[in-house]
Amino acid sequence: MSIQSQMTNGIDLAAVRERLAGQRGPRYWRSLEELAETPEFQAFLEREFPNGAPEVLDPGSRRTFLKLMGASLALAGVSGCTSQPGEKIVPYVRAPEQLIPGKPLFYATAISKSGFPVGVLAESHMGRPTMLEGNERHPDSLGGMDTFTQASVLTLYDPDRSQVVTRRNGKISTWDLFLHEAVRVLNARRSSKGQGVHILTETVTSPSLARQIKAFLEAFPEAVWHQYQPVNRDQARAGAKLAFGRDVTPHYQVAKADVIFALGSDFLAQGPGHLRWARDFASRRETLESMNRLYVVDTTPTITGGMADHRLPAVGHRVADFANFLARELEIKVAEPGGPLLEHEAHWVRALAKDLKKNQGKCLVVTGDDQPAVVHALVHAMNQALGNVGNTVSYTEPVEHGAVDHQESLRALAGDLDAGKVEFLMVLGTNPAYHAPVDLNFAQKLPKAQFSVHLGLYEDETAALCQWHLPETHELEAWGDVLASDGTATIQQPLISPLYDGRSAIELFASLLGEPSRPGLEAGYEIVRETWKARSDLQVGIDFETFWRTAVHEGVVEGTSLKPVEVKLAADLAQAPMPKRPNDDAIEIVFRPDPTIWDGRYANNGWLQELPKPLTKLTWDNAAQVAPALAERLGLNNGDVVELEYEGRKLEAPIWISPGHADRSVTVTLGYGRTRAGRVGNGTGFNAYLLRTAAAPSLGSGVEIRKTGRTYLLAGTDLHRNVMAPNETGEAAAERHLIRVATIDEYRKDPKFAQEMEHVPSPHESLYTEIEGSVDRIDREHGATLPASGSGYAWGMSINLNACMGCGVCVVACQAENNIPIVGKEQVAYGREMQWLDIDRYYQGDLDNPETYHQPRTCMHCENAPCEVVCPVAATVHDDEGINNMVYNRCVGTRYCGNNCPYKVRHFNFFHYSKPKAPSLVVLNNPDVTVRARGVMEKCTYCIQRVNEARSAAQISGNPIRDSDLKTACQSACPTRAIVFGDVNNPESQVSKTKADPRNYGILTDLNTRPRTTYLARLRNPNPEIETESTHGV
């Protein structure tokens, strides 16, 4: 992988500021390069091959990159238009009942991350899961999905997953040998009640697993159960204890809150309940009447910050001061603050306080899990003071079993290892050798265990240091159960029998405890059933089988949600000392989980690696994010490799300048720099854990940043598109009214503000008479397309910019549904990524604290499609329902359509990206979608395969297609329901209603393309006390 220079010399940020200051009216900007017009920048522009094109274009290294990417390249079950050899047809020997060959089945289950699940319906084609849809019954997701869950189906088929039992010396072994060995060791420990026996897990919510661990601990009373995951709730837990004297978990009813203050919290994108919170939040921004208001104070720009009506950046160490100041405003007794607020900050918080008080009981203060305990305590106090408890906040007992302080728990284990006291260590699905705090030197201590075994999906860093590694089953391969954040249980059912010789944790325990003799699936089944048989309280009036069948079928177990508990503020918080503030000129370092690969567990997932990160739009790498101001002072630039020195430890990382990042602070995301992730994940990014100590897991002070003079190729989908755009993109974007924003006052005054920004040509301005029938009239009033009456279905889409948070799950869903290959870092860097959905991120206003707007952009299915007219072979044409069909097998690849598409939504297979790479990936492909060959154009089809299925079903049943019968992949994945798809001809359909909204607008409609996909303009609800003059929208 080549290190290619992004930019050699400095962006003149001062000049940028001036330019921004001198701006009249709105102007959007996308990347700093575009704002800078330095000669160096121009020089860079003129350099041949930015973004390391030569490597891409040299077949030699292309092949190597293909090899590397291989693992995640979808396999071409079909390549558009190549004559196929004689095919075999293989029936069942015994046909499974309820399976209709050729029809997919959906099974309710759940996919969890560190114990907390997202409820899904897994689509199974002839017994192979290919796609996950949200389960609307699941309380945490309500049918929404997050990127991790959506992409987990790729992990299932990942050829790099560990496949057999191995011993440290690399010898392939078997379960029986392992069990024999393990049981021998354990029996030897029985005499000493299991002294020296240790188990290490992540957070456990699974009742079955908990039950077994309990059983195990009963068998070995002296055994110790440790829990560790790098992203944990230690601080929150401590905070609760501080506030209430006991460990309780807060739950938020975001939908009930008129005013929300997120203090250093990314609650829309992180935390077990974030999908639900996001949905509730969006639901309150539908109409003028319901508009809520969001205040955010954070350090690193986040999705939540992007949705805020008012955001203030603050270095991590001052978050507590904000809490303190606000608490005082709310007449809560608190200790002396670490430091004062600046004037504008104080003004801001006072206004906020007023707003909160005005909305007693109808407001909400939330903070992030990684904030110090005292902040949590103060937040609890504020919610109490504001009377939110019982309204927007409620508390329950912790959902997880045996909740402990992860840091302490792991420290203890490390200690015992060091002391050589560990005779039997079982690591279940976590990877401390990689992500333990660096000062514990866990990797060095781990080998000291006399008998160590690792159960995991991958033979990872920890596996390498254990004597045994056991392949774990994917959650789609085994029986299990998990609890949602509110305690609601889901029974996980296997969609496919284990691809490899894997077993789940509960199956492993079963074998160790010698209970039901049968190994594997059946064992898991038995155990889970037993667990739930025991819950007789849930089965009043119904026999177990009925209960079980409904529970499994529904994907949730009714009545398992936890009851709220009464809490009262225990201690006088004035005693709780505020964290001391380090000296102001010290630069702090912030550790955050990566938005796409989290703590590193998804490092080998190509879809997630290639998914542009919500705000930085980087792919395949993490970077050290800094504020423009800091970069300015240190003379840093995107891609500059710096050396971070923190507490004597050094780490090299490329710089990324994040507009809106707090000054004097550098954010690094965890999860990269893996060495044993697999072919996809290895060697991407840098390992931030190497700086992360037990003492400061999320925030440290006194980091040194030194330039190395080297630069590093960062593949940012945003950067490579705008790197050559000094200053124009912003103006152009504004001139062209791609993003349309208004404050609710402006909107009240002029509801049609969005539509008044364009001129839509009338049909008479055309040389042609419109084609009979199929093309629908355009509604001059709304600029929206309204269909000609009685022309059957007319499909259309509407995207609500007020709800879109830019999380990117739609992109992954689309990739999964439509067999979209990943192309690898070099190709992305060169601007050849294949995802059909681009989420454009625009900034507006102040460089240090801009407003952020997201705009998903994909095929608009224009009624007068410019792409169709220029295709020489009619490979892209219109159908009578208004969908722009793309016939891959007819495409000869002139790319004329790509040029003539004003929205630039067409993606071309420059190379054979879909080249078969691993047999296990064959079955991942959606059989309903053609896999595209080399030299073929592709683009969003409105999930035509789903439309077709729905249509033929409807034609057979005789009932017309309703909204509920048909959802596109992006639509069903979207957690905030920002995407609406349906029949524009049906006045009852949700999409027609949305398109009738005065905020509805299409982009570039003055070209008379008549897009079928339109947008709902963004609304802001600023607090007049804070926002004096408005430069937004029109």
Added chain:
Amino acid sequence: MQVFPPSTNTISRVSIFGALFFAGGLLFVVYMIFRSPYVTQAHVVQEQPVPFSHEHHVTALGLDCRYCHTSVEKSRFAGIPATETCMTCHSQIWVNSPMLEPVRRSMRNNEPIRWNRVHDLPDYAYFDHAIHVNKGVGCTSCHGQVDKMPLMRKEEPMTMEWCLACHRQPERHLRPIEDVFNMDWVPPKDQLALGRDLIKKQHIPVDRLTNCYVCHR
């Protein structure tokens, strides 16, 4: 001076016209080849692990198509019978005929029989049995007189051209729903009239049957 013998005059003319005719002929041959069984595999009998006779099972034993092709009305895929379906009868009759050994082996070793696909459309063409069967396209319309086939063969070229022929004028092939599985159904004299009624009755959107999405995704 004279460079060429007199004969060259004739030769030159003949060769010029010859070339023209040859080129024309060649094009015609290519055209024919692409419609010939050599390419379309129409009427070509495929080797099968078991010489299964549709003729015997349909005509002689009077089995209905759906007995084996169970999902034809519900799914895109008509369905190939599981071994156990064969064994429902063949555990009683022909129990030790060597011809059926592969079937019994399949049952014994729980290994599927690997048939050779007879009707193999390109993977980018998506055909849906259910919709055709439910709208009155008879089995024989595409598969021919299966009840007269001792060994299975493809009856039609199944080129795009051929599909379109019917998608353009379904009335020429539609039949009443109840006759879809009727092997002996013959179009009545007033087929076109009948077809038009059926189109109305079945709400078949004829104008849209030639849209690309109908078969390609």
Added chain:
Amino acid sequence: MKTQPPPIYGLMAEYTSADAVVAAATTAYEAGFRRMDAYSPYPVEGLAEAIGFTRNRLPTLVLIGGLAGAITAFTVMWFSSTIHYPINVGGRPHLSWPAFIPITFELTVLGAALTTVLGMLGLNGLPMPHHPVFNVPSFKLASRNRFFLCIQSDDPKFDTVTTRQFLEGLGEPKSVSVVETSAGGEATGLGH
């Protein structure tokens, strides 16, 4: 009394200038000779007329060829896009005639051009690599700087002796030579 016409193609007089051969041709025509031809290294004004060539059917053919091209082109496009497989392309009408103009024009040109060339060759009876006149050794200069007038033996007024005398008296030719018919030559009579 008439002798048998000898087995020759004709008699050929050689001139060094265009004017000479034109003059000669005119006189010969006036003298009643019809089956004759003149040869020159470049197109000589009035030479063809002088030996009695008048009507040229080529332009008519070309017109027909052009029209044929145009009609074929438009018919194919009209048929394919409205009758055979009408498809909605970018909301444009099936018969987008303005878009059909370029191809119609190109095929008109192609048709016309092809008929022009083939017509010219056909009418000239080419290709004819073998021709008796090539038997005259000096004839190779016809493609350099010599002009020839050839009176063919199948002319009713042709007579080996008299015609030879006639030619020798015709504007002092550089030479007059006999054009032999090569063995098996079927070239006689061809060429107009």
Added chain:
Amino acid sequence: MASEHPEPQEANGHAILAPGHTYASVTDKISAIALTSPYRRSWIVGFVIAFALTMMLLTTITAVLVEGVGLFGIRRPVMWGFDIVNFVWWIGIGHAGTLISAVLLLFKQEWRTSINRFAEAMTLFAVACAGLYPLMHMGRPWYFYWLLPYPNTMSLWPQWRSPLVWDVFAVSTYATVSLLFWYVGLIPDLATFRDRAKNRYAKWIYGILAMGWRGSAIHWHRYRTAYMLLAGIATPLVVSVHTVVSLDFAAGVVPGWHTTVFPPYFVAGAIYSGFAMVLTLAIPLRVYYGLQDFITLKHLENMAKILLVTGLIVTYGYALEAFFAWYSSNTYEQFMMKNRATGPYWHTYALLILCNCTAVQVLWFKRARTCVPLLFVLSIIINIGMWLERYVIVVTSLARDFVPAAWNLYHGSFWDYTMYYGTIGLFFALLFIFIRVLPVISIAEMRELVAETRERHGGDEHGHAHPDEDDDELDLVASSG
């Protein structure tokens, strides 16, 4: 006059044929180039280089067929790059040939006579090179025939509204007609070669190609008609072809493409670049083979004049683009213009203006028009300028069109360059071969020219000056070496 021009051959620069020439002399002199004159080192070296480049072209084509068009520099949103730029460039170059042979013929411009033959050859070879690009730029070149209407089992047709389909017909028609035109012109000369070639295989081949042409008066008569008709047909064709090519862009929505001025200024541009190329070829040719008598200063000057005129038309085109942008008050158009002049490709645009608009202005001066070295340099500058024009149109327009989020730069890749230089190699290789096997100047028409000049100079005393010129052919040939 003569004093103005150093080299003696240039004396009497204002005749289009130096005095003292006879049918025989022109015939011998021209045919000698192909038939008898020995291979010179310059020819061999030149051919070897050109051939090597052609091999590079083949390598590139193979690589692209194996790996995919991803080898080229294209990426979103610039989906067309060198491929289309070069296609338009080559097609443009081709235009001079047809124009000289057809249009100048209709206008009875005698001076075309001595340049039309190799101008036509140039056309053919340029079109051949151009033809490679649309083919190789396709993602799946092996399906190129889907752009043609033919009876197929899919019962599908080309999409007639696509300018690319128009291209297919325009370019193939153009190639065919140019070939016919060239061949018809060659027939009498082939006959000459048949009669003069010493080697009997050569005789035989030329003979077959000459189809037994014997210069019959009646044949000449029809031949003339046919030639004029072809000229009449080819004239609108040459206009239509580059019009269609310009429609590839003008029919699109891309700002910088979607302009009504394109057809006329593309045609002008084509002629501009074509004549530049003719000069680039003619000037060395006349020196190497001592053809100053036939390709005189007069010719060069006339071509220079045409360069000036077309150059001004092109300039007018550029001006109009800017005017439209301003006058339309259309955001996209205005931005496009601004972007061209000041955007990341500003230097390309500046250079283009310099080459195509500024440089050519020297031709207002007779001195410049008759200064051979300067003309040669200028012709090359213009060739470069015209290439840049296409680059600006294709690349800068696409790089930044409607959605700022999708903007991106384009740069030719290694393979783009090998392909480009490869076709240049192919072009010259063909040209070198042509010079050695066919008459570079139309002999028959030169004879006609001799005749006409004589009439002007009264009588054909030359003819009588050497009563028996044909007897000492060989000496003449030798002396013409």
